[in-house]
Amino acid sequence: MAVTETAYAKINLALHVRRRREDGYHELETLFAFVDKGDVLTARTAAEDRLETVGEFASALDDPFDNLVMAALGKLPRPEGLAITLEKTLPVAAGLGGGSADAGAVFRIIRDRFGLPDDWHERATSLGADVPACVESRTCIGLGTGTELEVADDSLAGTPVLLVNPRIPLATGPVFKAWDGQDRGPLPQGNVREIARAGRNDLEGPAVTICPQIADVLASLRGTEPFLARMSGSGATCFALYDSNSARDEASARIAAAQPDWWQLRGKLR
Numbered sequence: 001m002a003v004t005e006t007a008y009a010k011i012n013l014a015l016h017v018r019r020r021r022e023d024g025y026h027e028l029e030t031l032f033a034f035v036d037k038g039d040v041l042t043a044r045t046a047a048e049d050r051l052e053t054v055g056e057f058a059s060a061l062d063d064p065f066d067n068l069v070m071a072a073l074g075k076l077p078r079p080e081g082l083a084i085t086l087e088k089t090l091p092v093a094a095g096l097g098g099g100s101a102d103a104g105a106v107f108r109i110i111r112d113r114f115g116l117p118d119d120w121h122e123r124a125t126s127l128g129a130d131v132p133a134c135v136e137s138r139t140c141i142g143l144g145t146g147t148e149l150e151v152a153d154d155s156l157a158g159t160p161v162l163l164v165n166p167r168i169p170l171a172t173g174p175v176f177k178a179w180d181g182q183d184r185g186p187l188p189q190g191n192v193r194e195i196a197r198a199g200r201n202d203l204e205g206p207a208v209t210i211c212p213q214i215a216d217v218l219a220s221l222r223g224t225e226p227f228l229a230r231m232s233g234s235g236a237t238c239f240a241l242y243d244s245n246s247a248r249d250e251a252s253a254r255i256a257a258a259q260p261d262w263w264q265l266r267g268k269l270r
Contacts, residue, residue, distance in 0.1 A: 014199025104134030
């Protein structure tokens with residue numbers, strides 16, 4: 001029997017970079033949220049683990065064994081293999097945690113079928129800083145490198161969201177390297193809506209210096225009068241939050257008419 005699981009797109013409603021650590025990583029304070037759409041994984045019982053990748057962005061994943069889906073499967077022993085078809089609908093290197101979201105979906109598939117080991121969080125962390133949050137795929141605060149999770153409220157659940165990417169991959173490493181090292185302060189206090197509106201993304205400036213088209217995307221989104229528009233993660237995807245589905249859809253249509261080559265995704269926050 002086939003089991004289907006969505007790898008929900010991750011966005012950072014706020015991302016505060018506090019300092020560079022001696023181990024080479026960065027100390028972060030981030031507010032994670034998840035969109036109700038993303039890549040789709042279909043799993044079937046098999047003699048051994050295997051992966052097939054299809055969809056618009058499948059060609060960006062040319063080595064199935066250098067893929068977080070296979071890495072996640074390798075982290076979770078179980079009595080039988082899984083054959084997974086990954087429909088890759090999220091762009092790669094886009095600030096949406098695409099690979100991490102795929103790994104998170106694998107953890108949920110295995111959790112529901114076999115159960116997860118007690119140390120699943122450590123196993124998820126070993127795959128990447130965003131993976132533990134992506135396993136949960138619920139609004140939460142991430143501390144440390146983003147792996148130390150705190151519960152957050154659902155005050156933005158159901159909020160209409162529009163994601164826009166200029167179809168330019170942007171690797172995370174160079175963006176962090178371009179950060180100026182200045183600590184601009186912690187996440188603000190309050191509920192999720194208040195934190196998001198008063199927060200910032202400290203990687204937005206460095207990302208724009210590498211990929212100037214991000215500024216164009218942000219200007220287009222902000223011109224549609226959302227209550228919040230910001231870059232997600234290390235870019236290049238940006239998001240806008242609206243008070244109604246109609247406002248979001250009108251914004252989407254306007255941007256598509258002006259920039260038909262940009263990638264878009266319309267959804268709601270989970």
